[in-house]
Amino acid sequence: DAGVIQSPRHEVTEMGQEVTLRCKPISGHNSLFWYRQTMMRGLELLIYFNNNVPIDDSGMPEDRFSAKMPNASFSTLKIQPSEPRDSAVYFCASSLKASGRGNQPQHFGDGTRLSIL
């Protein structure tokens, strides 16, 4: 079974450029999450969608970051303009809707390693 697919796996770009990260969740999952991981701050949740609707974006660092989910099978995280401090590994995860036995597990992609020069 295909897991969460993220692209690109690696991205190196100069500061000021626009960066778009892509995610294809597991088919049938209706919750999608974007995380960022750095050595200093660990793994942080940026934004969470449920049924393609953004539920909580309080983790989005600033207005330079935006995320969309135009349909159930695709999401993007965009940074414009990018800055060196945005360098991190960005993970996308998806899950089924919560059941009566706690939450469904989140399944993570392998991440996009972003370097802003």
Added chain:
Amino acid sequence: DAKTTQPPSMDCAEGRAANLPCNHSTISGNEYVYWYRQIHSQGPQYIIHGLKNNETNEMASLIITEDRKSSTLILPHATLRDTAVYYCIVRVGGNAGNMLTFGGGTRLMVKP
């Protein structure tokens, strides 16, 4: 959310059981205990979760104390591929608990 405390690192001999502790003394009645792990250069991987009863699946066992203030993740026969950072997370059930907060975790090193 209930705060969790884990040792920063542990070693385990290959083939032996790895017992990873987690303290969550402020856990409330509707909060579940989740375990994820992250192998180097990969995304986190769900392992197991539970509310108050012990749980077991093909990957691990989860032992939760009767007062629910602590838990232990057990990998019964650790292999070198189990070397990873293990995260203990406490969250409420339902859609409100969908957002996971990852702490520092325990870095488990399985040695030959």
